[in-house]
Amino acid sequence: MTTHKIQAKGATxxxxxxxxxxxxxxxxxxxxxxQVWDGVVAQLPNYCCVRYDLRGHGQSDVPSGPYSMGTLISxxxxxxxxxxxxxxxxxxxxxxxxxAQGLAVKRLDIARGMTLIGSAAKHGQPEPWHTRAKTVxxxxxxxxxxxxxxxxxxxxxxxxLDEWLTQADAEGFxxxxxxIAGTDFYxxxxxxxxxxxxxxxxxxxxxxxxxxxxxTDLVPGSQFHLIRGAGHVAPVTHADDIAxxxxxxLTSIGHV
Ligand SMILES: O=C(O)CC1=CCC(=O)O1
Numbered sequence: 095m096t097t098h099k100i101q102a103k104g105a106t107x108x109x110x111x112x113x114x115x116x117x118x119x120x121x122x123x124x125x126x127x128x129q130v131w132d133g134v135v136a137q138l139p140n141y142c143c144v145r146y147d148l149r150g151h152g153q154s155d156v157p158s159g160p161y162s163m164g165t166l167i168s169x170x171x172x173x174x175x176x177x178x179x180x181x182x183x184x185x186x187x188x189x190x191x192x193x194a195q196g197l198a199v200k201r202l203d204i205a206r207g208m209t210l211i212g213s214a215a216k217h218g219q220p221e222p223w224h225t226r227a228k229t230v231x232x233x234x235x236x237x238x239x240x241x242x243x244x245x246x247x248x249x250x251x252x253x254x255l256d257e258w259l260t261q262a263d264a265e266g267f268x269x270x271x272x273x274i275a276g277t278d279f280y281x282x283x284x285x286x287x288x289x290x291x292x293x294x295x296x297x298x299x300x301x302x303x304x305x306x307x308x309x310t311d312l313v314p315g316s317q318f319h320l321i322r323g324a325g326h327v328a329p330v331t332h333a334d335d336i337a338x339x340x341x342x343x344l345t346s347i348g349h350v
Contacts, residue, residue, distance in 0.1 A: 100146065102172035103165065108153035109146035109173050113139060116349045117182040119174065120145045121190030123212070123327060124270050125235075125242065125262045126255075127152025130187060133333025138341065140350070144182075146173045148189070150266020159227070159269020163277040166270075167196035174204045183207040183289075183349050185340065187329055188301065189270060192217070192277055195309075199282040207289035207347055209340055212301045212326045214309045215279040223275035227268035234264050245300040247325035255327065283312045290316035291343040293336060295324025317343060 100107040110128060118141050120131045128145035129152075135143045147154035149161060149169055170193050174182065184205045186194035191213020198205040217223075230238045239259050243252050292310030294303045303320055310318045319339050324332040344350060 098177065100173050100176045102149070102169045105149040105155040105157050105169070107146050107149060107155070107169055107173060109144060109177065111177065112143045113141055115141045116344070117142045117144060117179050118344075119170070119179060119182045119184045121148065121170065121184070121186045121193045122151070123188035123190060124274070125151070125259050125267050126327070126330075130327065130329050134329050134337045134340070137334065137337035141344075144173070144177060144179060146170075148193075148270065150263060150269050156263045156266040157269075158265060160272030161269040163192060163196060163273045166193050166273055167200060169193075170197045171201060171204070174201070180204060181206045183209065183344060183347075185209040185211070186213055187211045188213050188326065189217075189274055192274065192279065195279045195283045195286070198286050198288055199279075202288065205288065207291075207343075207349060209291040209293065209343065210306065210310060211293045211328060211336065212295065212298050212306060213292075214301050214305045215283045215312065216277065217274050217301065220275040223271045227271040227275075230264045230268045230271070235260055235262050235267065238267070246327055247295075247297045247299045248327050248331050249297070249325065251327070251331045255330070280312070283309060286313045288313070289343075289347040291340070292316060292318040293321055293328065293339055294318075295321045295326060295328045295332070297323070297325045298328075300326040317346070
């Protein structure tokens with residue numbers, strides 16, 4: 095395992111590389127960090143698994159917001175270019191899935207496939223995201239956590255996620271909400287032609303299954319599976335199921 099400090103535009107990003115084999119790059123959701131993938135990566139021993147913390151999260155820098163989705167996509171490019179990663183399957187949870195779509199649109203030389211978990215081409219209307227940004231800037235993470243946990247619907251894992259979210263940086267969280275607010279990838283994602291897998295917990299209230307399926311269906315030949323019993327953060331709560339579905343997908347596209 096090696097860790098890296100990646101120089102991106104206006105921020106240094108933390109990245110971790112484990113294993114050898116075909117490359118997978120993982121991007122996490124709002125408010126958490128690369129550790130959401132611990133249980134999934136542990137079950138993919140035959141891959142080079144690269145994880146990084148989005149700007150504003152984990153061990154990456156927290157520049158003041160707002161962030162734009164374009165910047166978050168440039169960050170993913172910086173990680174892949176600096177580590178000389180090509181021919182990767184990019185796996186994104188929630189906002190990480192927006193980054194996956196944007197990277198695939200911009201850099202097909204990097205992305206040869208993508209997996210969207212609890213993600214969509216557009217995550218609702220802009221206004222609630224601006225409200226969340228203001229709420230968290232005014233009141234800190236505790237002001238937003240109950241609402242997040244309700245939407246994530248992670249049930250018995252809520253206490254652990256509460257603790258995790260409490261450690262998140264409020265400015266990084268708010269600035270990322272602002273990036274999500276401005277993003278509508280329906281048109282660009284409709285033009286994508288690359289192997290695509292969509293996964294969604296059947297209890298996910300943030301990105302309900304129909305929404306994730308609708309986005310996945312934009313890409314011809316894509317696959318979609320429900321993760322039974324899971325809410326929004328299935329890689330944390332249902333790592334075995336996510337790793338199994340991801341492994342099947344990787345085999346089906348010859349990324350082995
Ligand atoms: O909080 C939510 O609604 C879920 C979410 C959207 C983008 C993300 O990363 O988390």
